[in-house]
Structure formats: structure tokens, C-alpha cells
Amino acid sequence: MGPLTMGAPYQSAWMREDQRIFRDSVRRFVENEFVPRQARWQRQNGPDPEAWPAAGRAGLLLPDIPAEYGGGGGDFTHQAVVREELLGAGVQFGCGVHGIVAHYLLAYGSEAQKRHWLPAMARGDLVGAIAMSEPAAGSDLQGIATTARRVGDEYVINGSKAFVTNGRHAGLVCVAVKTDTAAPGSRGMALIVAETTGLTGYRRGRPLEKIGMHGQDTCPLYFDDVRVPAANLLGGEEGHGFAQMLAQLPYERLGIAVDAVATAERAVAITTHYVLERMAFGKALIEFQNTRFELAECRTEAMIGRVFLDYCIGRFLAGRLDDVTAAMAKLWLTDCQCRVVDKCLQLHGGYGYMTEYPIARMWADSRVQRIYAGSNEIMKEIIGWSL
Template sequence: MPLPLFESPWMSAEHRLLRDSAARFFTERWLPRAAGWREAGLMERDTWREAGAQGLLCAAMPETLGGSGGDFGHEAVIVMEAARANLGGFGGSVHSAIVAPYLLRHGKDEQRRRWLPLLATGERVGAIAMTEPGTGSDLQAIRTRARREGADYVISGQKTFITNGQNADLIVIVCRTGDAPGAKGLSLIVAEIDAGTTGLTRRRLDKIGLKAQDTSELFFDELRVPVANLLGEQEGLAFGQLMGELPQERLVIAVQAVAMMERALDDTVAYAKQREAFGQTIWSFQNTRFVLAQAQSDVLAARTFLDAAISAHLKGELDAARAALVKAWCSDLASRLTDACLQLFGGYGYMLETPIAELWADARVTRIYGGTNEIMKELASRSM
């Protein structure tokens, strides 16, 4: 598959080696199984151990805790190659670039030593349970409650749209641990789910896109979790913890969106040059060339914007406002660009056997998850 027209300035030789290795693994090992995963609605549990053995999990976690000792750039190239391979079912970005950093930055030493090596090998699968049926971007309205009973929290409530929801057995739950209003009463509690766990029911959700991703609704009914699994030194810290980690989550979504655009453009150019209509390739029509030239400039602009954000993040300089902007702009553009590319495929573009159809459907959710783009623009406007 063609590489970007310009190399990303933050990308080192080590990043490029990982990129190439991830691309080969996804293409050779996982793509032949992708149709079965879409049909089943999830990837098998053993795929997580395969990814761990390949070094594709927790790439930015310290080696002393089982990770690869890299930086966010290593996570980014893995996310890019999964998206470019059209493997929307792989929830590794949530597992490695969202859940693992919560444990690393907010966990106690014993918690980090217990959980991070298992995430790195894929022996445990991570998820974060934030969204509730009546509470999306407004985290202060969360209702799931954890009451204290001796050495345990007893958690009751409901979460929805949870990535890795069926496979996850290490779930960071955002819940209310006190009577304080709004954000002040929220805490993060980590639930370890094993064969004997009671109090958790899962329902896999049927979505427009991301068909192989086991996105789920979770029901907590008196789920008991040790008090020792609280993240942070005390209760009530969750809102600040979430605000500190959400910029990286939103940057990950922008990475996915740009990689989807690159794949869509590559596929559409190749198709236009071989598909014939009226005795000539559709590439010979001026409108086709104009549409794809515009798409190429859009992809270059998006990649440049994304590269600037990644470079800032690697230096610790990416603030919440700019992360919100890059997420919103890249994801909005991904929906428009994949739609324009699908149009050039004609009827075949509407068939799921054609990769552009899956890219188009998968790109749509990038404007919603991680905070809707309307909320992203509101956040960005506050810094103006």
C-alpha cells in the first residue's frame, strides 16, 4: 500500500520499522480472518494474545511494566496501520493508548505491577466504561454508583457504547462514590472480571459500522470490587483524571480518521484507473481527476495538522483545546472524503464486499465517540 506523500517529521527509524512490521502482520495474519470477525460481531479472544506477542499492545508503556518502552508515536503507527488495513474491529487503541495510561499515571505501584504486564501480553483486555444511556459527553451527569461495604465497593448502574465490551476483563469504571454533586463525586474503579464474577451482564450492540468491534452495553448489578482497586489516592478524583487523559484519546481518533482517508484515497485512485465506463477508464473523466485531486490535498492537509498535533503531544504541549480541534476537523473531513470516494465506486461502493463501504461506515463514528464534534468545537471555543 502506498505510503504518505510526505514523511511525518516526528517519525523515527524505529517508528517506521514498527509501522512496517504492524502492516505486514495485519495484512498477512488478520485480514484473511476479517470477514469471519465481521460476521461474528467480534474478534476472537486469542487475537489479543497474538497482538501482545507481536509487540502491538502497550507499546508506550515502560519495559519494567511489560510494555515496549516507546512513546505515543509507537502507539500512533499501530493505530494507523490497523485503520489502513480496514481492521475496525481491533480495539487495541482503547486498550493500549487509553486504558493503560490511566493505570500508569493514576495507579499505585502495586496496581501498575499487577495489571500493566497482563495488558501488554493480551492476557487481560482493557476497556473504559464512561458513557451511560442518558449521559454521553456530559460526564458530570453520570449515575452509576459505587457504595462502600467493608473492603469492597458494590457497583450498580449501566454503561453503553463500550469498546471491547465483550472481551474486556479489566474495566475502568467511572462511577459516583459520594453524594457530592456533579464532577466532585466521581471516581475511577478498576473491575477485574474472571470466570466466577457475578453482577455483570453484557449485551453486544449492532452498529452501522465497526462490525467486528465488540461494542457493548454493560449492566452492573451489585458488582463487588475491592476498595484497593480505586485509581488515585482518594475518592472524587475522576473528573480531573479524565480531563487529563481525554486529549490523547481524541488524538487517537484523529489518527484513525486520517489513516482511513489515506486508505480510501489509495483504493479509489487504483479503482478509477482500472474501472471502465463508455469505453474508457473513469480516471479519464475530468470530474474524477478533480475529485481525487481535491481529496489528495485534503489528505495532505489533514496529515500535516495531525503531525503537528502528534509532535506537540510528544513534547507534552498538546492542550485540550487543540486536541479537540484536531479530532473534530479530521473526523468531519474523513466522513466527507470517504463519501466522495464511495461515490466514484458507483453501486459497488455500497457493497460491503468493497472495502470503501466499510471505511465509509467506520469513519462516521469518529465524529461521535470520544466526545461529539459539537462538544469538541465548544471546548475549543473556550480558549479563543
């Protein structure tokens, strides 16, 4: 859908001709291939397996990974375009998490690891997932209990992971583990990559029954004496896992911020269309002052969000998006998303509570934005520590 264009047009500074061409291509693919399948994806709690290679052929996967590793050779703006077009069409697809895994490999993987895994991920032959959260450790990743013990040329992994996006389809899982259980806090943590096909002791749990995001594959994962090659350790040394995760969080949180703004903009657009057509007391809802005032606030918040997001994208492209600013983006923009969607649902009246209406699904889907990738309370802590 892209930025709001009602009234005076606003153009993101990062939009260039190649992004516009790419956006047109992504939009056509999403509308033709993904939108018609959303109802089935919702019923089955995730996309069809063949959606991944189809997305790979269309260039939706890893658009910001270098071409030498099979990616699109673009930058974060190309990833933003993909996320905006998916959210703008109301499509749930785990390519954001897939891309985060790829950036862990790009940042910390050996040359052999990158050349082995990234091209397959770009094609959609290999789906990526991140296994970090646990039943007793969510935003506080220092509290993870999953262990990896070095035995010869292998690591033996034991533990369980919760809320894993792409868990059922994942052929490549980046697992946060403790390699030194005696080390306090974040020390002794590492990231180990597991190829899941035929992996003994690796088990997927049943799809989770979530409030929203029904079209996105989410499940727990279990590791019972799972053996993976020691060479699958990211970064080549134990003990750096927590620092690696912290370094990648601005990228992850910026992606969530993109989703938040795209959702708020879509909510305003579909609600504006609704109130122009819906009649009450003999006139269109838009003719009531309260309707106009509520939508005026929503549109203003969405525009402020867009400008702040573009500022953050500019800083990221320049290599200057710091942890605090990324936390601000995640905090404010996801809160903004939920405020806007809730107001827009109210303007739909009783129909807003019906899941056949997009605004109802958006309302349910939006709530998790304030929880994952570090809850918004943690974002306040990060910002507060910088004062």
C-alpha cells in the same frame, strides 16, 4: 499504509528508523494474522479471543508503555504506527481503547496496580475496556448515574454502561462512578478498576447491532451489587475521577485523529486505483475531469490532515498538546475523514454501496468517529470556550 506518497514525498518528522522497522513488523503481522480473519470477525461482531495474546506476542499492545511494566518502551509514535497499519489494512481491533486503559493505570495507578495489571495487558492475557457512557449520559459524563458505595474494604457498584468497546472480552474494566451522589456535577466522581473474571453481579449485554464497526466488540455492561476491593480505586482518593478523565482526553482524541487520517489516506489510495481501472463511456473514470477534481480535493484534504496531525503529535511528544488543540484535531480530522470517504464512495458508483467493497465498509465505519470521545459538537464548545 502510512502517509500518501503520490507526487512529492512527505515524511512525518516523527518517523525515525526504529518506527520504520516497527512498522514493517506490524504490517507483516496484520497482513498475515488479522486480514484473513476479518470476514469472520465481522460476522461474529468482534475478534477471536486468541487475537489478543497473538497481538501481545507481536508487540502491538501497549507499545508506548514503559518496558518495566511489560510495554514496548516506545512513545505515542509507536502507538500511531499500530493504528495506521490496522486502519490501512481495513482491520478493526480494540487495541486503541486497550491502550487508553493502560494509560489511566500508568498515570493514576499505584506501583502495585501497575505491576499487577500492565504486564498482563501487554501480553494480551488481560483485555482492557472503559465503562464511561451510560444510556442517559454520553458526552456529558457529569450526568453518570452509576454509583460506588464504600463498604469496609470494598466498593459496591450499581449501574449500567453503554457502548463499551471490548466489553465482551474485557477482563479489566475502568469504571466511571459516583462515590458521592449528593455532590453536584462532576464532583464526587471516581474511577474504579474491576477485574471481571468470576465477578458476582457483573453481566455483559448482547453485542450491539451497529451501523458499522461490525468487526469490533461493543456491548453494554451491567453492575448489580458488584463488589471490588477498595484498593482498586485509581488515584487513591475519591472525587478526582472527572479531572482524571479530562487529563487523558488529549491522548484519546489524538488516537482518533490518527485513525481519521489513516482512513482518509486509504480511501484516496483505493479510489485512485479503482478509477484507473473502471471504464465508463469507453474510457477510464480517471479521464473524466470531475473524477480528477474530486480526487484532487480528497488528496489535498488528506495531506492537510496529515500535516496537522503531525503537528499535534509533535506537541504531544513535547508535553504541550492542550485540550483545545486536541479538540480541534478530533473535530476537523474526523469531519475530513467523513468528507473524503463519502466523495470516494461516490466515485465508486453503485459498487460503492456494496459491502464487499472496502470503501462501503469504511463509509459505515467512519461515521462514529464524529460521535465518540466527545461528539464533534462538544469539540466546538471546547474550542469556543477558549476564544
